[in-house]
Amino acid sequence: MELRNYRDADEDALADLWQRCDLMRNPLNDAHKDIAFCLSGGHGEILILEDEGEIVASAMLGQDGHRGWIYYVAVDPARQGQDLGRRIMAAAEARLQASGVPKVQLLVRGSNTQVVGFYQRLGYMMDPANLMSRRLDGNPLPIGHQMNDEPVIVTYLEMLERGSLPHIVPKTRNHALIGAHDITVGFYRYLYDAVGRPWYWTDRKKLSDAELATIIQDEAVETYVLYVGGVPAGFYELDFRTMPTAELAYFGIMPEFIGMGLGPYLLGQALDMLWHKEPARVLVNTCTLDHPKALPLYQRFGFRPYDQQKVPAPWQDVNNVLDFA
Ligand SMILES: CC(C)(COP(=O)(O)OP(=O)(O)OC[C@H]1O[C@@H](n2cnc3c(N)ncnc32)[C@H](O)[C@@H]1OP(=O)(O)O)[C@@H](O)C(=O)NCCC(=O)NCCS
Known part of the structure; x- marks a missing residue:
């Protein structure tokens, strides 16, 4: 060699x-x-x-x-x-x-x-620095898997009755789903980033700690964390603040655990908990930056699209959190 x-x-x-x-x-x-x-x-x-x-x-x-x-x-x-x-x-x-x-x-x-x-x-560490950049050649900044300037399409879905939810048993045996009561801002930020980073989740990153705490520590907002072998593998957040409309506000699996059949299991659990409180309507939304299986998964569980909107891609928003280089 x-x-x-x-x-x-x-x-x-x-x-x-x-x-x-x-x-x-x-x-x-x-x-x-x-x-x-x-x-x-x-x-x-x-x-x-x-x-x-x-x-x-x-x-x-x-x-x-x-x-x-x-x-x-x-x-x-x-x-x-x-x-x-x-x-x-x-x-x-x-x-x-x-x-x-x-x-x-x-x-x-x-x-x-x-x-x-x-x-x-090899001994490299994550630097606590944000990479910021600006092109000098006039090209738009393409980041991640959406390599163009097209707007992101958000699909809004609803479910008006519980229906028969598929019963999913995950392949892993060593999993546990635990409610994070009075979740701390630090733990929440970790979950949000670990799940959402590949999909450009930024909404919650724009909030101050105090603003975020007001939402996630509200009695009508519930966060559940999926652990596999004692390690956080995903989470979902249920929002009952506008009952009788309930919302699956955030839902996702961390990259290391994608492909293990945990998504359908976790969604089934989330919907079970949402309907347990007998809402009249359950909402969720997903966008074209999310995992391509998200939309079909929601539809398989009974959600129906009721609206679509075009929004700018996160990197086109100058006020956005610039941490996904
Ligand atoms: C990343 C890449 C260069 C690693 O090269 P490689 O020859 O497979 O890695 P090595 O065999 O030299 O591994 C060195 C050590 O890192 C570990 N390692 C390698 N890939 C790893 C990974 N993805 N995650 C964790 N550890 C990893 C190895 O286990 C080994 O550990 P050891 O000390 O226990 O022996 C190679 O996978 C690659 O070309 N990937 C595609 C291109 C890419 O992503 N490049 C980086 C762009 S930023």
């Missing part, structure tokens, strides 16, 4: 590696242009790990006169889990250290939650 600098002949293979590693989601990033720009000004370099003529890993690095940065860390999907990520990162760090920068930084896309564990394993 050879560690070396990028050569012109690598261009197509490197672009292909980044594509296969799902690093090219942002349509404003063009691999060929990014490679050329990195190497054009003497401010950056690209490291390659090559094995038997194949590029198996890459890292782009550079220093901006103050800090070191690492981009495009990628390991061939067929070769992941073999320490190549660690090796290419160690090589990139060594180069930056040699250049004299005291700190190395990197950006992890908000939706790339899996990779955070890799960097943590």
Whole structure:
């Protein structure tokens, strides 16, 4: 295995590696242009790990006169889990250290939650800083999986009678659903961010601690937390403040627990509790930024859409909380 600098002949293979590693989601990033720009000004370099003529890993690095940065860390999907990520990162760090920068930084896309564990394993920590950015090329800022400027469509759904709710038993045996009475603001903010971050939930982040406490600690608002193996895995919030209309205000599973069949179970429990208080109407809403299965799931449980509205995407709202880079 050879560690070396990028050569012109690598261009197509490197672009292909980044594509296969799902690093090219942002349509404003063009691999060929990014490679050329990195190497054009003497401010950056690209490291390659090559094995038997194949590029198996890459890292782009550079220093901006103050800090070191690492981009495009990628390991061939067929070769992941073999320490190549660690090796290419160690090589990139060594180069930056040699250049004299005291700190190395990197950006992890908000939706790339899996990779955070890799960097943590290498000693990286989340900085308590908000990344703010502004494009200088006139392009709109595309973030996350909605890569265009289209407005978000919110679908409002209602249920007017209990109906027969499907009985769902989750596959996990070690789960528990516990009401969080007098929930603290800190715990609530953790739940909201852990569930909502991939889906750009921002409404509650705009509230001060006092404003948030007024809502979540209201006697007519109830939060239930799903634990799997003692670890928070999801939550829902029921709002009875406008009875006889009740609302499933928030509902979701944390990314690490998606795909385990917990969503239908949790929704069934939430609806059971909502109807237990005998409301005349139960509301929920979902938008095109939510998990694509959310809307069909609500409909499967008996919700019917009664309205739709277009709203600006969270990143188009200048007053928004800018923490989903
Ligand atoms: C992230 C990536 C570079 C990791 O490379 P890799 O070769 O699979 O990782 P390594 O085998 O070197 O793993 C090093 C350590 O991190 C751990 N690790 C790797 N991926 C992990 C993950 N997703 N979550 C938690 N730990 C992880 C490994 O278990 C290993 O731990 P150890 O100290 O117990 O041995 C690779 O998965 C990748 O290319 N992903 C797609 C592209 C991407 O997301 N890049 C990052 C952009 S910010």
